[in-house]
Ligand SMILES: Cc1ncc(COP(=O)(O)O)c(C=O)c1O
């Protein structure tokens with residue numbers, strides 16, 4: 297199994313690692329039993345992801361996709377962020393080995409979970425918007 | 428950057444001494460050992476000599492009890508399927524093995540289960556050791572075979588093979604052991620230890636890949652696995668891997684030469700490293716510390732995942748392995764770590780280091796310095812570690 301150079305780069309130097317104090321939304325997905333957990337924090341201003349941070353327990357692919365996903369949604373509108381698919385994250389990383397595809401869905405799910413949390417905190421039912 | 432290869436249980440570097448012995452059989456002496464002209468005869472002679480010497484080194488009474496194969500996986504498959512199918516004709520369809528065998532044994536047993544064989548998987552307890560009395564209790568009237576590995580490939584625990592062998596002999600049950608990891612680190616004597624079948628492979632002892640052997644005690648009923656030509660006394664077809672066999676013999680000879688000295692040095696390196704790394708909070712050693720291969724360290728660090736640990740060690744020049752799900756490409760972590768009772772989330776954070784005679788004191792110093800840094804780095808970005816610390820604070 298070989299990771300692309302981009303995956304290795306994002307794994308070795310993950311972008312946006314950490315927490316946001318008083319985050320507007322926090323999403324945690326995955327579980328320790330299957331081996332990958334991702335927690336995402338977002339700061340929202342004018343319907344835009346003004347800042348995003350993450351913490352991930354997981355393999356190289358899980359950490360690299362977390363890092364790339366945060367890069368891809370930073371500065372984007374919430375609507376655009378919700379459009380981000382794991383496929384797009386994988387493409388941005390120049391692909392993942394087939395056995396690692398399942399690790400990349402976490403990032404997409406974490407964004408949805410963080411946005412849902414944001415809407416809930418705003419008193420909006422996230423079901424309609426996030427799905 | 429200093430490169431430290433610490434994955435010798437996966438495979439080893441070919442020894443230059445072994446290579447030198449092999450070379451003539453890859454160049455001038457290329458004849459087929461079954462041919463009657465001189466260049467074939469020379470190859471045959473070398474093959475026979477290697478067989479003699481290996482038999483002596485394993486404590487076998489006869490050279491013709493040694494059968495050359497393509498490696499550990501084939502030997503395990505042949506031993507288990509071969510004996511199972513032969514014994515089925517005598518109405519014996521029960522096999523005893525352990526929960527933490529190599530997949531070459533476990534998946535073979537699972538295949539036999541589908542054919543109607545019944546398999547008992549023995550517990551290996553928290554220390555990763557089979558209890559001989561459990562073997563005795565599991566033996567039945569219809570038991571065809573007991574197969575217990577000599578040393579485990581992940582946690583390095585050395586099983587009480589002579590005791591198990593004795594029980595099997597007394598009860599008249601055929602006993603196979605996968606000695607792929609033990610060979611070269613443990614004194615094996617198939618006679619004294621009552622072993623009926625034994626698997627070995629060359630590439631774990633600085634020999635070439637793709638060459639191994641199955642010891643089959645004379646009189647043990649076993650069916651052929653690889654059908655074809657009359658090689659290996661008609662029991663294992665295929666033109667012999669002459670250079671490979673020469674390499675296997677040379678590698679075993681080399682490993683046994685000065686083994687006790689080497690083991691002493693390696694186990695002191697191993698123990699020093701384990702003690703050093705146990706200073707990391709929420710870490711543990713997997714498997715018994717005493718009944719253990721001298722070159723094996725296997726530990727878990729809570730709150731981190733094994734593959735990312737390996738990748739970061741690799742960035743620091745250290746090659747290691749892990750039993751995490753994500754390194755195996757499945758959703759479950761290593762069956763070995765689960766068999767010794769580790770919960771999934773802890774098993775995911777495992778690391779195996781396996782050394783060789785090339786490993787130095789300085790290598791151990793480097794590893795002892797790098798691992799705690801990497802563990803801390805990964806814990807800092809782990810939401811699981813955050814939860815562990817939160818619960819700790821709550822608990823106080
Ligand atoms: C205990 C054990 N059995 C069998 C094998 C398989 O040996 P080979 O790679 O020669 O097929 C291995 C090697 O991974 C092993 O560690």
Ligand SMILES: [Zn+2]
Pocket residue numbers: 331332354355356357358396399753
């Ligand atoms: Zn993963």
